[in-house]
Amino acid sequence: MELYPAIDLRNGRCVRLIQGNYDRETKYDGDPVEVALSFADAGAGWIHVVDLDGARSGQASNRDVVGAIAAGVSPVRVQVGGGVRDEAAALALFDQGVARVVLGTAAVQDPELVFALAGRHPIAVGIDARDGIAAVAGWTHSGTVSVADLLARYRDGGVDAVIVTDIGRDGMLSGPDLDGLETCLAATDTTVIASGGVARLEDLANLARLESGGHRLGGAIVGKAIHEKLFSVEEAVAACAPSA
Amino acid sequence: MIVVVDYGIGNLRSAQKALQHLGAYAVLTADPDAIGAADAVVLPGVGSFGRCMESLRSAGLEEPTRRAIDRAVPFLGICVGMQMLYAGSEESPGVAGMGVLDGVVRRLAPGVKRPQMQWNRLMRTEKIVGAVTQRDMFKGADMLRGMEPDPWMYFVHSYAPPADGPYVVATCDYGGPVAAAVVRDRLWATQFHPEKSGRNGLGLLANFLAS
Numbered sequence: 001m002e003l004y005p006a007i008d009l010r011n012g013r014c015v016r017l018i019q020g021n022y023d024r025e026t027k028y029d030g031d032p033v034e035v036a037l038s039f040a041d042a043g044a045g046w047i048h049v050v051d052l053d054g055a056r057s058g059q060a061s062n063r064d065v066v067g068a069i070a071a072g073v074s075p076v077r078v079q080v081g082g083g084v085r086d087e088a089a090a091l092a093l094f095d096q097g098v099a100r101v102v103l104g105t106a107a108v109q110d111p112e113l114v115f116a117l118a119g120r121h122p123i124a125v126g127i128d129a130r131d132g133i134a135a136v137a138g139w140t141h142s143g144t145v146s147v148a149d150l151l152a153r154y155r156d157g158g159v160d161a162v163i164v165t166d167i168g169r170d171g172m173l174s175g176p177d178l179d180g181l182e183t184c185l186a187a188t189d190t191t192v193i194a195s196g197g198v199a200r201l202e203d204l205a206n207l208a209r210l211e212s213g214g215h216r217l218g219g220a221i222v223g224k225a226i227h228e229k230l231f232s233v234e235e236a237v238a239a240c241a242p243s244a
Numbered sequence: 245m246i247v248v249v250d251y252g253i254g255n256l257r258s259a260q261k262a263l264q265h266l267g268a269y270a271v272l273t274a275d276p277d278a279i280g281a282a283d284a285v286v287l288p289g290v291g292s293f294g295r296c297m298e299s300l301r302s303a304g305l306e307e308p309t310r311r312a313i314d315r316a317v318p319f320l321g322i323c324v325g326m327q328m329l330y331a332g333s334e335e336s337p338g339v340a341g342m343g344v345l346d347g348v349v350r351r352l353a354p355g356v357k358r359p360q361m362q363w364n365r366l367m368r369t370e371k372i373v374g375a376v377t378q379r380d381m382f383k384g385a386d387m388l389r390g391m392e393p394d395p396w397m398y399f400v401h402s403y404a405p406p407a408d409g410p411y412v413v414a415t416c417d418y419g420g421p422v423a424a425a426v427v428r429d430r431l432w433a434t435q436f437h438p439e440k441s442g443r444n445g446l447g448l449l450a451n452f453l454a455s
Contacts, residue, residue: 064362067362067363067398068361070363070442071363071437071440071441071442074258074398074439074440075262075265075442075445077442095363095365095396096396097363097398097440097444098442099442
């Protein structure tokens with residue numbers, strides 16, 4: 001299981017929100033490129049970057065920083081989400097060296113965009129849910145589409161991965177929703193990446209062991225726990241290994 | 245064995261790491277005998293032209309590097325490592341380059357932000373300059389084989405060799421055409437950093453290893 005240390009960008013700086021609430025933000029010191037490099041040097045094979053400005057407004061305001069991160073950590077790969085609402089925005093990210101683009105709002109509201117890109121380009125669908133219902137636009141709006149619906153919709157669409165985030169657990173260090181993730185693993189053959197709630201190395205070990213019908217998680221995104229230094233990235237990479 | 249020439253100018257690890265990521269046996273060394281025995285040589289370079297040339301010389305590595313080029317061992321100069329192949333640079337008047345390629349490295353056009361520190365699109369010169377020879381086009385194709393027509397690469401520089409030089413196989417646009425890549429037989433050189441350029445950069449390095 002791959003570790004995906006996360007960097008959230010707002011105005012070109014690393015931040016973390018609690019439960020996706022833009023008014024509950026913690027700023028972290030450190031140039032995002034340096035932070036990403038420290039993750040790469042510690043053994044992470046991927047970095048997960050969210051453009052929080054883009055996610056809320058649909059504008060890609062942190063593009064240059066994203067490009068610098070992708071170049072800085074190369075050959076470690078970067079997946080980026082936040083505000084990608086049309087093909088041009090996705091392609092612009094690939095031109096910045098991004099290895100996979102995450103579509104969140106579009107996955108709920110614009111499936112045609114997902115299908116137009118998936119299969120030709122490396123795309124992940126971000127399913128961010130509160131109580132089983134997918135939220136959109138930087139989690140500021142809730143819709144009526146369920147997680148189960150989205151998993152079914154994108155099952156055979158050529159999407160590289162599905163990222164499942166429990167908004168209620170995001171930034172709360174409350175542990176991941178293992179039952180919910182097991183259900184997701186059972187519901188789709190697409191690679192599933194878990195996000196939200198990891199607080200202890202044991203959480204990562206539990207995620208690495210999770211399995212349903214021979215299907216295991218492809219990755220775990222960890223944000224706050226790493227930025228709060230609850231454990232090191234080296235320890236986290238080790239905890240994600242299957243034998244852990 | 246791929247030798248990445250270590251002449252004491254700072255972070256060269258990323259070039260070595262990228263090559264190792266591709267499975268190559270790449271070593272960072274200042275040993276002239278290792279350069280002499282290498283199957284391929286990579287000359288990185290960051291910082292000022294003058295400081296790089298002086299460091300290369302004081303490390304006693306200019307001659308071994310030149311000999312490797314003369315031996316026609318596959319050679320890749322990166323960033324200032326490309327610039328050092330030329331006769332000199334406006335950045336450091338009075339400091340001679342290796343003079344392997346004719347021409348003087350010049351500052352980027354006035355009116356653009358320096359350094360160019362961004363991803364930029366490569367344009368193969370067959371699209372721009374009709375006078376490029378068939379042989380140069382073929383060699384350029386080797387370097388960029390397997391990539392889309394206009395691959396994006398990552399640049400960090402304030403100076404560049406002449407864009408209309410005889411061996412330039414690709415340029416980028418930054419206030420006008422800027423030399424991005426040069427090929428002369430087995431001598432390759434890039435102004436951009438393939439080791440920072442994600443999948444496209446790895447593709448170029450893989451092509452280099454296969455050359």
